Amino acid sequence: QLQLQESGPGLVKPSETLSLTCTVSGGSITINNYYWDWIRQPPGKGLEWMGSIYYSGSTYYNPSLKSRVTISIDTSKNQFSLKLSSVTAADTAVYFCARHGHHFDVGAWGQGTLVTVSS
């Protein structure tokens, strides 16, 4: 069974870069026709798609975050990663890694990790 697990610091200082990694187990990250996502949810608020990556390395970013977001993939480790630069308190959220199919149906999710931006 496919499992996704986020890892990374739970506390980041303002203006610094948030870095998270998602480790995929129970399946290959190089599977065709699936995309790997980062999605976040500020406390008490709705979900926001941040971006996606295909195993080939092609990336798609939310225009509202594009200047600050970088998603990369390491197929040898079955992992993909998120970097969000110049963070502020507004970036405090639970960050989920996930996988979606051709029609943007997100069928697999990590448990989520809370990242707090604070000095």
Place this chain on the structure above:
Amino acid sequence: QSVLTQPPSVSAAPGQKVTISCSGSSSNIGNNYVSWYQQLPGTAPKLLIYENNKRPSGIPDRFSGSKSGTSATLGITGLQTGDEADYHCVTWDNSLSAGVFGGGTKLTVL
């Protein structure tokens, strides 16, 4: 302000039926598939409906989805207290070239 519009909350009694709407535009719902997710408190969202009206294996047929024009609807029949959760609609927006979510709807089973 979410691109897709959902009611903030809905409620109904156990055993009853409830519908949750998701309104968008021609650049998103009007030309793309919609999926729906259930998010229990403190957990990750779970796929309930994909491609407008299909259920993944293991999702009971009490849950249904439909789409008409630029709106989509999630229906839940035979409500149970365990259905209390937040429900989210999602689709792709061709103009934004981005995945877009509704703001989420909190279901209360009275």
